[in-house]
Amino acid sequence: MSRLSDHNVVIAKEIIGQYPKQKSALVPLVHLSQEQNGYVTEDAMRHIAELVNVTPAEVLGTASFYEMFKFEPVGKYVINVCTTLSCALLGAGELLHHAEEKLGVKAGGTTADGLITLEPAECQAACTEAPCLQVNYRHKYRVTHDDFDQMIDDLRSGKLDAEIPPHGTLGLQRQHIPHDKGVGAVHPDDVTSGPVWIPVVVAPDNEGASK
Amino acid sequence: MSHPTNSPGAETHDYIAGFYIGDRPKVVTSRFEYEDSHTLERFLATDGYEGLKKCLAMSPQEMHDEVRNSTVLGRGGAGFPAGVKWGFTPEGVWPRYLVVNGDESEPGTYKDRLLMERDPHQLIEGCLIACYAAGLSQCFLYVRGEMAVAQERIATALNDAYAAGYIGKNILGTDFSVDIVLHWGAGAYVVGEETALIESLEGERGMPRLKPPFFPAAVGLYGKPTIVNNVETLANLPFVAIHGSAAYTAIGTPTSPGTRMVAVSGHVKRPGVYEIINGSTTFRDIIYGDEFSQGIRDGNDIKAFVPGGGSAPWFVEDQLDIPFEGKEASAAGSMLGSGAIMVMDSTTDIPAAAYTLTKFYAHESCGKCTPCREGGTWLMRMLERVIAGHGTDADLDQMREVGQTICPGDMPHASSERLGLEAVPFPYKMTTICFVGPSAWAPLHSALTLFPEEFEARVTKVPKRISIPVTALSGADA
Numbered sequence A: 001m002s003r004l005s006d007h008n009v010v011i012a013k014e015i016i017g018q019y020p021k022q023k024s025a026l027v028p029l030v031h032l033s034q035e036q037n038g039y040v041t042e043d044a045m046r047h048i049a050e051l052v053n054v055t056p057a058e059v060l061g062t063a064s065f066y067e068m069f070k071f072e073p074v075g076k077y078v079i080n081v082c083t084t085l086s087c088a089l090l091g092a093g094e095l096l097h098h099a100e101e102k103l104g105v106k107a108g109g110t111t112a113d114g115l116i117t118l119e120p121a122e123c124q125a126a127c128t129e130a131p132c133l134q135v136n137y138r139h140k141y142r143v144t145h146d147d148f149d150q151m152i153d154d155l156r157s158g159k160l161d162a163e164i165p166p167h168g169t170l171g172l173q174r175q176h177i178p179h180d181k182g183v184g185a186v187h188p189d190d191v192t193s194g195p196v197w198i199p200v201v202v203a204p205d206n207e208g209a210s211k
Numbered sequence B: 001m002s003h004p005t006n007s008p009g010a011e012t013h014d015y016i017a018g019f020y021i022g023d024r025p026k027v028v029t030s031r032f033e034y035e036d037s038h039t040l041e042r043f044l045a046t047d048g049y050e051g052l053k054k055c056l057a058m059s060p061q062e063m064h065d066e067v068r069n070s071t072v073l074g075r076g077g078a079g080f081p082a083g084v085k086w087g088f089t090p091e092g093v094w095p096r097y098l099v100v101n102g103d104e105s106e107p108g109t110y111k112d113r114l115l116m117e118r119d120p121h122q123l124i125e126g127c128l129i130a131c132y133a134a135g136l137s138q139c140f141l142y143v144r145g146e147m148a149v150a151q152e153r154i155a156t157a158l159n160d161a162y163a164a165g166y167i168g169k170n171i172l173g174t175d176f177s178v179d180i181v182l183h184w185g186a187g188a189y190v191v192g193e194e195t196a197l198i199e200s201l202e203g204e205r206g207m208p209r210l211k212p213p214f215f216p217a218a219v220g221l222y223g224k225p226t227i228v229n230n231v232e233t234l235a236n237l238p239f240v241a242i243h244g245s246a247a248y249t250a251i252g253t254p255t256s257p258g259t260r261m262v263a264v265s266g267h268v269k270r271p272g273v274y275e276i277i278n279g280s281t282t283f284r285d286i287i288y289g290d291e292f293s294q295g296i297r298d299g300n301d302i303k304a305f306v307p308g309g310g311s312a313p314w315f316v317e318d319q320l321d322i323p324f325e326g327k328e329a330s331a332a333g334s335m336l337g338s339g340a341i342m343v344m345d346s347t348t349d350i351p352a353a354a355y356t357l358t359k360f361y362a363h364e365s366c367g368k369c370t371p372c373r374e375g376g377t378w379l380m381r382m383l384e385r386v387i388a389g390h391g392t393d394a395d396l397d398q399m400r401e402v403g404q405t406i407c408p409g410d411m412p413h414a415s416s417e418r419l420g421l422e423a424v425p426f427p428y429k430m431t432t433i434c435f436v437g438p439s440a441w442a443p444l445h446s447a448l449t450l451f452p453e454e455f456e457a458r459v460t461k462v463p464k465r466i467s468i469p470v471t472a473l474s475g476a477d478a
Helices: A006-017 A022-037 A042-052 A056-063 A085-089 A092-103 A145-157 B040-045 B050-057 B060-070 B082-086 B112-118 B120-134 B148-163 B194-201 B231-235 B237-249 B283-288 B326-331 B350-364 B370-387 B393-406 B436-450 B452-456
Strands: A077-082 A116-121 A133-135 A138-140 B097-102 B138-143 B179-184 B226-230 B259-266 B272-277 B302-306 B340-345
Touching: A006 A022, A006 A042, A022 A042, A022 A056, A022 B179, A042 A056, A077 A092, A085 A092, A085 B259, A085 B340, A085 B350, A092 A116, A092 A145, A133 A145, A138 B148, B040 B120, B040 B148, B050 B120, B050 B237, B060 B082, B060 B120, B060 B237, B082 B120, B082 B226, B097 B120, B097 B194, B097 B231, B112 B120, B112 B148, B112 B231, B120 B138, B120 B148, B120 B179, B120 B226, B120 B231, B120 B237, B138 B148, B138 B194, B148 B179, B194 B226, B226 B231, B231 B237, B259 B283, B272 B283, B283 B302, B283 B340, B302 B350, B302 B436, B350 B370, B350 B436, B350 B452, B370 B393, B370 B436, B393 B436, B393 B452, B436 B452
Parallel strands: A077 A116, B097 B138, B097 B226, B138 B179, B259 B340
Antiparallel strands: A077 A133, A133 A138, B259 B272, B302 B340
16 A cells, blocks of 8 residues: 555656766655655565665665655644744744644654654754744744744634645655756766867967976 | 835845845855846856856867966865866866855855855856867756755756756857756765765765775766855856956955855844955954944854854964965864854853754765764764763863874864964864764864863862772772
């Protein structure tokens, strides 16, 4: 069930084709599987291993390094509250406590209805907009406790559905290189000469060295 | 704050989600005032891809020289000149790749995400110029996974640029052909280190590679010559291509030409991202100036500030008049890093502030080098204990000892008139492959050195080593 769907296999093959070596597509494909299932399943990792020609253990080995990959089901919405310096200086600790109280879960937990997972997080590159948080990796800036409560109500009522897709969906837009426009990836071993726009003999800087 | 205009897309703003537009030279933020700055239409209406056209009219060598003469310094943290870096590729070894480091995650840093979200085509144009000049045949745009909006904006921009013939086969009818591939990161700070970035791009765990070889320009992606450039560095290139290196070096100072994106966060009245004139603008200008952050909140005094991202040793009031210039910052005991200033006012609990950074680096250690893997977490635990009031003065000594195993010898720090301290200049020595290890120690070391009393007040004084006799020694004096 949780192998990649036929539709996603087509996307997966396109992604693999963009790289000179198949294994480079591993992380993007794990993202794709998480987009499909909400988290990274064992079947999906086996399937990805087949697609990029490595062992399932290698897929897990790589995927387990990265924080965005979840190996257990999480909520439809993952809320990451930044707790690094700039946010901490402006009340991130209090915001995280408030979030825990509002949601009735400790940081790291998921609400009983399975809708929301709360996580403490590290710097999210919105330091001037502290305290900040992300819902499924989409930023909310200068979040007050009231803002947080309102956001939770809106998430529960589905008001933010258009703005925030379910967990796992990384981007609503995907890159697509049209066949007639793309150069195409070449295995590095198959490249023997420089690109055509580079002159074969580069003129040396000092005259003495030139013939 | 928005100005009324005729067409809805052309609405302009002087403040957009963190960025303040000022009346200063603009190299990378010239389109930020437009609501639709991320679209191809706006880009083309405002000199977009003109730099690429000028570049293609030159030979690759001429374009490379132009970048070399402009002395565009790398904006990722190390500050290495981009044109020189490109020259490190060994002759006759093909293919060569461009990897764009868009894994911005240094604490306090918020500029690459803005550049990717607000002007993705400018970055793409920069990539194309780099590929043309340095003979790079494929480009990978590695964008931090947690930046969903940046991913979407770049994906759309790439699709539009491919459709319009700016990327791909025979760009603008020339024999220059290159693919740009958007690559999703998946959440790992250490991947910002260039060799870890390459490992990650090869589908591996994002751990830094053992050096030497020191430069991916010689041995990089798939073992081939690879240029790794930061987003902001590349975003500077269209300006250089259009206006020439002389126009670029006319801004800023000889050692730090052009402009820099600087994020000011923390206890200031107007936190924000500013494009400042490089090299000459002082920290006092940036933190207190009317056109920048306008001083400390609630009329408080400044206690300390981080000058260049979470990894940088801290500065205090004594260093406010130092200009935002690499060599000056080094001499004063820190670095400019990724252009992130974090300001702490007089109400700040210094050990707790240092803790947030030590925790960050302990969390982000990839685990490859022991001093970082064990040391970072150890420092964090000791600091936790001290903050909770359960620490002893032996803990403080132990922290310094652990710090010495990560960074042996003199650790850089700022001078302090209050404490009668002389500055120890940057950089430090290190026992780890990359800078994550030293970064776990640098902020804590600064805090301990510049504010020792705040730690002393938290700990219980006990004899350093307690030895408990297990048995009475025979013949011992009673």
